Amino acid sequence: MVSPTRTGSRRPPLRGPMHAFWKAGLVALGLTVIGTTGCSKSRSRDQDDDDDDDDPAPAQQAAAVACSLSGPSVDAHWTDTIPAAPTAAPPLRIVTDLALPGAASRFDYQSLEPASGRLFISHMGAGQLVVFDVRAAKVIGNLDGFSTVTGVLAVPAEHRVYASAAGDHAVVVVDDSTLRIMARVPGPRFPDGIAYAPTERRVFASDESGRRDFVIDATTNTVVAQIELGGEAGNTQYDADSHCVIVAVQTANQLAIIDPATSTIVRRITLDKAVRHPHGVYVDAPNRLAFIAGEESGTLGVLDLRTLQLRQVLPVGSDPDVLAFDPALGRLYVAAESGVVAVFDERDRSLVQLGWYRAPKAHSVAVDPATHRVYLPLANVGGRPILRVLVASDSR
Numbered sequence: 001m002v003s004p005t006r007t008g009s010r011r012p013p014l015r016g017p018m019h020a021f022w023k024a025g026l027v028a029l030g031l032t033v034i035g036t037t038g039c040s041k042s043r044s045r046d047q048d049d050d051d052d053d054d055d056p057a058p059a060q061q062a063a064a065v066a067c068s069l070s071g072p073s074v075d076a077h078w079t080d081t082i083p084a085a086p087t088a089a090p091p092l093r094i095v096t097d098l099a100l101p102g103a104a105s106r107f108d109y110q111s112l113e114p115a116s117g118r119l120f121i122s123h124m125g126a127g128q129l130v131v132f133d134v135r136a137a138k139v140i141g142n143l144d145g146f147s148t149v150t151g152v153l154a155v156p157a158e159h160r161v162y163a164s165a166a167g168d169h170a171v172v173v174v175d176d177s178t179l180r181i182m183a184r185v186p187g188p189r190f191p192d193g194i195a196y197a198p199t200e201r202r203v204f205a206s207d208e209s210g211r212r213d214f215v216i217d218a219t220t221n222t223v224v225a226q227i228e229l230g231g232e233a234g235n236t237q238y239d240a241d242s243h244c245v246i247v248a249v250q251t252a253n254q255l256a257i258i259d260p261a262t263s264t265i266v267r268r269i270t271l272d273k274a275v276r277h278p279h280g281v282y283v284d285a286p287n288r289l290a291f292i293a294g295e296e297s298g299t300l301g302v303l304d305l306r307t308l309q310l311r312q313v314l315p316v317g318s319d320p321d322v323l324a325f326d327p328a329l330g331r332l333y334v335a336a337e338s339g340v341v342a343v344f345d346e347r348d349r350s351l352v353q354l355g356w357y358r359a360p361k362a363h364s365v366a367v368d369p370a371t372h373r374v375y376l377p378l379a380n381v382g383g384r385p386i387l388r389v390l391v392a393s394d395s396r
Contacts, residue, residue, distance in 0.1 A: 070266035090355030164191035206233035275301035
């Protein structure tokens with residue numbers, strides 16, 4: 001996501017050199033991770049002294065597939081108008097509010113592991129990783145050792161969870177069954193969003209203020225590459241259809257396309273200023289769309305990954321951050337620092353506005369496609385943190 005405090009939100013509205021300085025100094029959110037020199041081959045010195053039996057069985061590594069989005073740089077234009085914000089309430093109803101552990105402080109990214117039903121929630125202000133069982137509807141773990149935790153990603157193929165501990169300038173590797181910390185991969189200034197390329201078994205972490213994407217070998221927990229982005233890193237996503245990694249380069253107003261096999265940028269897409277300072281990204285691979293949240297413009301760009309042009313630009317809440325998509329329902333949620341969750345329906349490769357849901361500082365959102373339940377961790381409701389559970393009221 002982004003940086004830490006702005007009255008409990010991620011960062012003050014500073015831009016340019018002061019913005020970069022502030023973010024690097026606070027070291028709070030960030031995209032993903034790092035760990036250049038100094039890491040051992042199979043397990044770093046910072047790792048627990050656990051038996052090798054705790055390690056997952058090696059996954060089968062398929063032959064590398066070239067990133068199919070490679071090519072010359074392009075400009076994604078937008079010349080149409082941006083529609084007005086919706087006035088209708090979205091089709092969402094509250095199921096329950098559940099107490100969360102820790103201080104009444106900022107949350108960040110979430111990641112759901114569908115098979116186990118475990119939802120990993122970054123409690124950034126508390127420096128903890130909360131583990132919530134969506135089936136039992138209860139907290140089953142609250143892990144310490146994640147200073148200023150921002151990005152988090154569950155990777156069932158590796159039996160691991162990766163979390164960006166921005167306060168420690170490291171990516172933390174957790175065993176997804178025992179919930180024990182297995183490794184700390186040091187290096188990034190401000191790690192934030194995280195993606196995983198399954199064929200290469202590589203983890204990509206954006207280093208926001210470090211202006212790089214760090215590439216971690218999931219088999220050894222070591223950094224194998226650092227990719228200079230030419231601007232501050234926003235979120236990092238993997239596109240399963242093109243076999244590419246897509247990174248928002250927010251201060252350049254671009255998307256960088258990375259070939260995970262070579263860890264090199266193979267194309268740049270410059271976005272129209274209608275989508276300004278791109279940070280949050282979600283890739284709908286089957287429909288060949290990328291949804292891109294412009295922090296400064298308060299807009300959502302819908303990029304056609306076939307033509308590399310903007311299909312739509314739509315209004316969202318001020319300072320949008322996290323995106324979540326329910327593929328079974330075709331429902332997109334865009335959560336903003338302003339406390340607005342914009343809800344969209346995807347129809348025929350376009351988005352239809354359904355309404356805005358409001359909750360205090362609801363800038364983080366996750367969704368369970370099996371139940372269509374939506375999860376909003378809220379930092380301070382009546383002096384305590386809660387997890388608000390909603391459900392799409394028009395789902396069956």
